[in-house]
Each structure stands twice: as C-alpha cells, then as structure tokens.
Amino acid sequence: MKRIYNFAAGPSMLPLSVLEKAQAELLDYNGTGMSVMEMSHRSKAYEAIINKAEELMREIMEIPENYKVLFLQGGASTQFAMVPLNLLNKSKKADYIVTGYFAKKAMQEAKRYGEINVPASSEDQNFSYIPELDKSRLTPDADYVHITTNNTIFGTRYTTLPDTGDVPLVADMSSNILSQAYDVKKLGLIYAGAQKNLGPSGTTVVIVREDLIGNAMDFTPTMLNYKIHAEAGSMYNTPPTYGIYILKLVLEWVKEQGGVKELQKINEKKAALLYDYLDNSKLYKPTAAKKDRSLMNVTFRLPNDELTDKFVKEASAVGLGSLKGHRLVGGIRASIYNAMPYEAVKTLVEFMEKFEKENS
Ligand SMILES: *Cc1c(COP(=O)(O)O)cnc(C)c1O
Numbered sequence: 001m002k003r004i005y006n007f008a009a010g011p012s013m014l015p016l017s018v019l020e021k022a023q024a025e026l027l028d029y030n031g032t033g034m035s036v037m038e039m040s041h042r043s044k045a046y047e048a049i050i051n052k053a054e055e056l057m058r059e060i061m062e063i064p065e066n067y068k069v070l071f072l073q074g075g076a077s078t079q080f081a082m083v084p085l086n087l088l089n090k091s092k093k094a095d096y097i098v099t100g101y102f103a104k105k106a107m108q109e110a111k112r113y114g115e116i117n118v119p120a121s122s123e124d125q126n127f128s129y130i131p132e133l134d135k136s137r138l139t140p141d142a143d144y145v146h147i148t149t150n151n152t153i154f155g156t157r158y159t160t161l162p163d164t165g166d167v168p169l170v171a172d173m174s175s176n177i178l179s180q181a182y183d184v185k186k187l188g189l190i191y192a193g194a195q196k197n198l199g200p201s202g203t204t205v206v207i208v209r210e211d212l213i214g215n216a217m218d219f220t221p222t223m224l225n226y227k228i229h230a231e232a233g234s235m236y237n238t239p240p241t242y243g244i245y246i247l248k249l250v251l252e253w254v255k256e257q258g259g260v261k262e263l264q265k266i267n268e269k270k271a272a273l274l275y276d277y278l279d280n281s282k283l284y285k286p287t288a289a290k291k292d293r294s295l296m297n298v299t300f301r302l303p304n305d306e307l308t309d310k311f312v313k314e315a316s317a318v319g320l321g322s323l324k325g326h327r328l329v330g331g332i333r334a335s336i337y338n339a340m341p342y343e344a345v346k347t348l349v350e351f352m353e354k355f356e357k358e359n360s
Pocket of ligand 1: 075102193194
C-alpha cells in the first residue's frame, strides 16, 4: 500500500488513524456482528454513535445549550435553499456578502425566496480578497446576514467575523470548520458539508440557534425544515449513518490532537511555511490578498500553463497529488485541511524549491 499526500479541495484527505479504525471495525462493529453500514439507525449501537458525534461536536466547538446540532444530507448546496426557507420569516430580506463562487451561489438561491441585498462583494477582482464592509450598507431589518468564512476556490478567509449587531450572522463554514476557533455565540447558524474538514461527503452539519427554528415558510418541504430535524434529533428519516460514524471518528481524532486551538496553531504553521516560501519566490505568485489568506486553501500561479501542467505532473509523480487549481483561478491550489500533516507541507515546499531551481 502506498498513500500519497492528497492536496484535493474536497472530498479530501482524512487522518490515516481514522481510516484504520474504520477498517478495523468494518466487518464487526463493537461486537454487534455487523458493519455500521448495515445497522438500523434506530438501534442502540447506532444511537450511541450519533449521540457521541453530537456530544463531541458540542465539546470541540464549545456550542452553547441553546443551539441545535443537526446531521443532514444534501451538502452545503442544499443549505443555500434551506437557510432562506427557514430564516426569511420577518422582513423577508437578507444580506449576502459575496466573496466567492459558493457565496454567490448561496445568494442566487436565496433570491428565489426573498429580497436579497449584496452590501459587499469582491467579484470585481475575481474574489481575490475579502471586501471591507461599510455597515451603512447593511439592511437594518434583515432577517440575517450570510457570509462564507473560507473561500475554497479562491483561497481567502475572514480573519475576523463582521459585526452585524442584532441581525443573526449565518456562515457557510464548509471548508474551514474546526480549522480555527470560532465563538459560536457570535453566529446564528453555521453549516458545513463534511467532505473538507469533517469526514466523507454525504453528511452536512448544521448548528443553529433555537430561536431561529420554527418559522419556516408554509411551502417549505418537510425535509428542508430545521424544526422537523431538530425535533427528531436528526432521525426524522434515515440519516447518513456511515458518514456520521466517520465524522465521529474524525472528531475523536480532533480531540486527540488537542482540539481546535491546537489544530489552529498547526494550521497557522503549515500555511506560514507555504506562504513565506511563495512570498520569496520568483517563479510562483500567490493569488489571494495577503491580509485575507486562507489557512486551508493556498492558491498560486506559475508564469504559464505549460509550466503549471509540468508542475502538477511532476508533483504527482512524487506522491503530491491533486494540486491543480480550480478553473476559475487557474494555477495551483494546495488544500491543507486539518488532516494534512506539517510534514506533507514541508515536502511540498521542498518539491517547489527544486522545481523552481530546475525551471528558472
Ligand atoms: C465545497 C463547498 C460547498 C459545496 O458543498 P456541497 O457539499 O458539494 O454542496 C459550498 N460552500 C463551500 C464554502 C464549499 O467549500
């Protein structure tokens, strides 16, 4: 067996110990004589798994009592509709700050359900920065303000959350949940598809303040109503059972690493190693504004497509995989989520140094 360093943006690398644990438990979970995949979601054994997943999520993110933790399906993209359907219930207005491809998709979907205002956008410079927010542009009676905390494709992130006063802040944290400490109290709702920092695709985590639940639009499909899932403890129908099990293993791993604060330190170290090198290089050009650089997705360019292709090919040959950037940015993207070890980033930088010497 040979495992590569997989720099994919999502689905992405999982901690090796998580995969090994899943492998060891694959055929007979904890003496039940069956795989978690084959188990009734209403069984005692499974109940213990989903309860533990929620308990760990609460502990690791310090989620207050008055928030629900939901394990849903449909990816972050389903939340693009579920958020407005459930939260656009007073003024039917919301503000969306557009900082990337997914932020824009979320905004466009919300437009189907209410009056959507865009108080700030960075589309003018291909989403390479986080725009300043002029507070006077916020809608005073908005039902919520939506942001994307980390822009997976463009490699930017919010370093501090915008202050929206009494208006609930809703955050798509798909690509940086658990990568840095967040004060959950400052947010009304957080959602994340699991496949970047939490586990396999197929599970979506929603953390939502209780007072925001229960006023969905009349025509909201049952499966898209937070209230239904909250009251049923994410068991209204069959939840993504195996994905939640892997998520539980990932959360146990996060705890073993010392929790989010420790992971944040490692993530900052990993990102600094790569950005410092990029800033001193003559060959590579980082694409994101320095002040807004992501800790999770590091984007940079080479002088031309030919060298970019050569870079991707040669990196892949030495076990540094999935480095090709998204078509909207071009160049290279190294996704260095929680599961990516420091050692891997070091190996990448060494490869980049060698490649620079050979190609300049
Ligand atoms: C990957 C990603 C999405 C899309 O997630 P799906 O689970 O594929 O719907 C949305 N938002 C962000 C920030 C992402 O990184």
